[in-house]
Amino acid sequence: MSEDGDVHPLPREQRSSYGRRLLAAIPEPGLRRSLAARLGSSGYLVEAVGTGAAAMALLNEQRFDLIIVDIDIPDLRDLAHHRPALIERPPVLCVTSCDLLTELLPEVGIEVADYVTKPCRTPELLARVEVLLRARGGARDPVLRHDDLILDEVVYQAWRGERRLEVTAAEYRLLRHLLLNAGQVLTKDQLAWQVWGEDRDTNAIERLMSRLRRKVDQNPPALIHTRRGFGYWLGTGDPPTQ
Incomplete structure (x- = not known):
């Protein structure tokens, strides 16, 4: 820089x-x-x-x-x-x-x-x-996990099982936020402000989420979901009720 x-x-x-x-x-x-x-x-x-x-x-x-x-x-x-x-x-x-x-x-x-x-x-x-x-207090574990999805904040890399995910910087930040809030529905506005600290075009977030989903959910089970009319959530099992 x-x-x-x-x-x-x-x-x-x-x-x-x-x-x-x-x-x-x-x-x-x-x-x-x-x-x-x-x-x-x-x-x-x-x-x-x-x-x-x-x-x-x-x-x-x-x-x-x-x-x-x-x-x-x-x-x-x-x-x-x-x-x-x-x-x-x-x-x-x-x-x-x-x-x-x-x-x-x-x-x-x-x-x-x-x-x-x-x-x-x-x-x-x-x-x-x-x-x-x-x-x-003590430092948080730098490795975020959900099911077989792993994100390592030390080397800035993510894996789904044994498969390394080739994610962009924006996709990495979005995936990290989804993992930190696993099981919670996040609206597009929440994602824009909490991930990037600014307002973002909702279509741009949809496109980014679509690309990330194709990489993460290449193999079942699907981990990234849409709750129609609300937003997105990461997890397995029943959808959150909020």
């Missing part, structure tokens, strides 16, 4: 260990690289980006245990606007240049669990990260 987003992909060997995953949204390149290096050397798996839009894109695709946000990020309001649509809401640790965070928060509209002031002192930053992660 360009310096604008400045995403640093995790090495494959680190992804396989699946430790605590942190997202750092820091606009200043030097501080962004410094924080990523400090946290990485302490054993955390870090994705570092330079804009709120890049952070939101990653939040829609991946699971994180904690978000570190610089209060000076230009499009922080966009991140704050879309964040409530997320199913999983990791705590936010804010980096700020002043101690007046309580006055800033109503303006940016984002809930913050804790904050550190610039310049960031490594021991203080690590201590606050550790406290927030401890309060959040």
Whole structure:
């Protein structure tokens, strides 16, 4: 990705260990690289980006245990606007240049669990990260399963039995959301906002769901279903009653 987003992909060997995953949204390149290096050397798996839009894109695709946000990020309001649509809401640790965070928060509209002031002192930053992660509890199993359908969030791949599913990024995100909400009927509007954080054309969602269904349900039993007039659900057995 360009310096604008400045995403640093995790090495494959680190992804396989699946430790605590942190997202750092820091606009200043030097501080962004410094924080990523400090946290990485302490054993955390870090994705570092330079804009709120890049952070939101990653939040829609991946699971994180904690978000570190610089209060000076230009499009922080966009991140704050879309964040409530997320199913999983990791705590936010804010980096700020002043101690007046309580006055800033109503303006940016984002809930913050804790904050550190610039310049960031490594021991203080690590201590606050550790406290927030401890309060959040253990990491969720990165492998989602239903029947013989498996999705691995470490390597971003899905299987139906022994068959690997060749899914696009959009199909992967949709399948992940269906698995997280297995047995529940989801409307097209819910899928648009909860998966992508924005309004989407219903015909586009129908086409995407149709392509995903052909890949997942190539062999019986069918796992992705339509409840006419309501939406879609993933599961086996009787349809949900809601």
